[in-house]
Amino acid sequence: MSKRGSGLFFAILLAFALILSACGNNNGGGNQGGGSEGGKSSGGGDNKTLSLLTGGTGGTYYPLGGSMAQIISDETDYNANAQSSGASAENMQALKNGEADIAFSQTDIAAYALNGELMFKDNKVDNVKAIGTLYPETVQIITTKGSGINSVEDLKGKSVSVGAPGSGVNANAQQILEIHGLSFDDIKAQSLSFDESTDGIQSGSIDAAFITAGTPTAAVESLSAQKEIRVIPIADDKIKQLIEKYPYYAEDTVPKGTYKIPEDVKTVAVKAMLVVRDDMPEDDVYAITKAIFENTDKITHAKGKLIKAETALDGIGDLPLHPGAEKYFSEKGVQK
Structure with a gap:
């Protein structure tokens, strides 16, 4: 074969290999972005960011939230960041304003916010749902x-x-x-x-x-x-x-x-609880809920011993569950 013929042959072979590679990379196409099915997806792409509002640095929410943010980052498609805040009432307002994704709240404050009572009398929160309760x-x-x-x-x-x-x-x-x-x-x-x-x-x-x-x-x-x-x-x-x-x-x-x-x-x-904006995808909230309640042994704060899926709906009252959390607790046989 002449030099010219040999060069043409290898050029055709390289092009064919590139086409095969492109087809292989597009196979399935379901691992890029989007929600995960109860854990970290195997596809590529950068993880999504998630803001978790806690409370003041001298309280329980802040250190507990730090442990939870690490678990979420390890077990889901999110890079979670725990942030200090003014706690329950401020957190509910921040979720209403779309300034955060997930937050800690007291059950009583969440109820006031969703019912438009007391400090939320003129500022009802209607875009937040419950993930579950945590501890007294x-x-x-x-x-x-x-x-x-x-x-x-x-x-x-x-x-x-x-x-x-x-x-x-x-x-x-x-x-x-x-x-x-x-x-x-x-x-x-x-x-x-x-x-x-x-x-x-x-x-x-x-x-x-x-x-x-x-x-x-x-x-x-x-x-x-x-x-x-x-x-x-x-x-x-x-x-x-x-x-x-x-x-x-x-x-x-x-x-x-x-x-x-x-x-x-x-x-x-x-009760302390976790709440989430209602526009977060069901699969994502399912993955986050599962990550937290199935990895409580990784929570470094003493309150981690009290956080259990079996008691996560205790004290939740009439607060509506996010469909992703409801799916997880239903699978565990836990009901309101």
Whole structure:
């Protein structure tokens, strides 16, 4: 064969190989982008980004959200980023505005948002659905041993942190004071974050603080290393009255030894939950839900032990589930 003939032969052979390669790469065509079927897809392409709103750095949402973001990134098509925020009420508003994808919320605040009540009276949220509940969020009324505050009634006239206006903590504080015949007018209400609250108790600028979060709460743990603290109990009859009027509460206990306290303290709790924008694809929410609830052993925060698929619909009430989450829990045999 001449040089010219040989060159032409190899050129034809190369072109044929390129055509075969292109056909092979297009075979199936289903792995590029789009939702996954319960895990990371095998196709190429960059992972999608996902913003997960948590809470303040001194609370439980923030470290817990960091673990969950890592699990989502490892197990799905998303690169998830946990972001600190003003927690429940702010998170619901951010989802409504399309500023985030998934968020933590208290069950009571999610209910207010979806029903257009209290802080959402003029700003109803209608584009958010539930993924599932996680663990009890304990209402902790924190003070120091030497404050002279031994009951909720003793808060009268004191400087008390009640959380940011419109926050879940703020609503809890109002409702608990109400059951005890008090209001914000009876205390010197301060709108502080968890870290600011414990710093204020440490410095003596405030007397007590309402903190609604999973126990142990990081900011309170830090305070207990510096001061001998007291968790104020709620009496049994007041707990009963509170639950009768606001049924999303449940009786709870801060266990002996938490923050070095010498005995169990009775109080109440709401549930922490995950919520998601309703326009997220069903397959994606299914994959995210499955990733979280089947990898709880990878959650580094102590609350990871309480997060279970079997209890993820407890306390969810009338909050609508996202179809992706509903699909996952249905497969697990879990129903509302």
